[in-house]
Amino acid sequence: NAGVTQTPKFQVLKTGQSMTLQCAQDMNHEYMSWYRQDPGMGLRLIHYSVGAGITDQGEVPNGYNVSRSTTEDFPLRLLSAAPSQTSVYFCASAFTQGKGNSPLHFGNGTRLTVT
Amino acid sequence: AQKVTQAQTEISVVEKEDVTLDCVYETRDTTYYLFWYKQPPSGELVFLIRRNSFDEQNEISGRYSWNFQKSTSSFNFTITASQVVDSAVYFCALSLVDTGRRALTFGSGTRLQVQP
Numbered sequence: 001n002a003g004v005t006q007t008p009k010f011q012v013l014k015t016g017q018s019m020t021l022q023c024a025q026d027m028n029h030e031y032m033s034w035y036r037q038d039p040g041m042g043l044r045l046i047h048y049s050v051g052a053g054i055t056d057q058g059e060v061p062n063g064y065n066v067s068r069s070t071t072e073d074f075p076l077r078l079l080s081a082a083p084s085q086t087s088v089y090f091c092a093s094a095f096t097q098g099k100g101n102s103p104l105h106f107g108n109g110t111r112l113t114v115t
Numbered sequence: 116a117q118k119v120t121q122a123q124t125e126i127s128v129v130e131k132e133d134v135t136l137d138c139v140y141e142t143r144d145t146t147y148y149l150f151w152y153k154q155p156p157s158g159e160l161v162f163l164i165r166r167n168s169f170d171e172q173n174e175i176s177g178r179y180s181w182n183f184q185k186s187t188s189s190f191n192f193t194i195t196a197s198q199v200v201d202s203a204v205y206f207c208a209l210s211l212v213d214t215g216r217r218a219l220t221f222g223s224g225t226r227l228q229v230q231p
Contacts (some may be wrong), residue, residue: 031217042119042206042221043160058218090160094217103150104219106160 006091006107013081013114021076021110022092024050036060036087040102043090048053049074053076070101081114088112116144119209128197128198130231136192136225138207146212149183149190149221155203163205166190167212197229 007022025032033048035058045058049068061086065077074093078085088111092104128134140149151163164174166183174181178195194201199201204226210217 033217035219040223041125042208042223043219044221045216045218048218056216058216073142084158088158092160096217103162103165104217105162108157108159 004091004093006089006110008110009108009109011112011114013078015048015082015114017081018077018079019081020099021089021091021112022080023074023076023107024072025074025091025105026072027093027105028071029093029105030071031102032068032091032093033058034064034066034074034076034092035092036085037090037109038087044059046076046089078112081112083114086112086114117144117209117211117219117220119207119220119222121157121205121207123225123226124223125226125228127228127230131196132229133193133195134197134227134229136194136205136207136227138190138192138222140188140190140207140209142209142211144211148210148212150208150210151181151190151192152206152208153203154206160206163192194227197227199231200228201224202227202229 004025030051034046035043037043040060047066049055088109091107095102120139147168150168153161180193182191204224206224207222
């Protein structure tokens, strides 16, 4: 049981490049989400999904796209990277039954640097 | 909007000392969940505890204990007899019991350094 797997662990992009951060979970969780962590600011929600085919925006969605074609995968796409997107990105998943009862399980993070 | 404040940016203690990490939250909702997560130097986020707003019982798990006081909107975390392995950044977070967004509002974290 791998839990939540994020790839890559590290990535350096140039301004304007695009890339996809991968997230996969093997716990059959309906709910998946992406957070970014910036120094001194805790984590902030980017996008989330409550099931395959359903996505919605979080607190800081601009510059990011997501899709949820399967229960297991929830990729995060940066269409045109900007230095302000330099951050550590965390994917998280949970069961939705009993909303709020199930704690989020986080991946190990992807450290992204945009130059 | 919700807000979580962890006023202690960094705490340094010597091994075996007790240490309390403070967490104060703001929300207008009457039903919510509070969490503590640990982020060790390796970077992952480790779930420690969840408490719902109707349960003000304090909880103890080994060397860890949590004091939830609705009257002061606080959810403090105490480590008894700290160890070097407790060195990490600790985050307090709040989640509303909503329709599915399940957004966690995080505090800015407290970095705990336990010296040998």
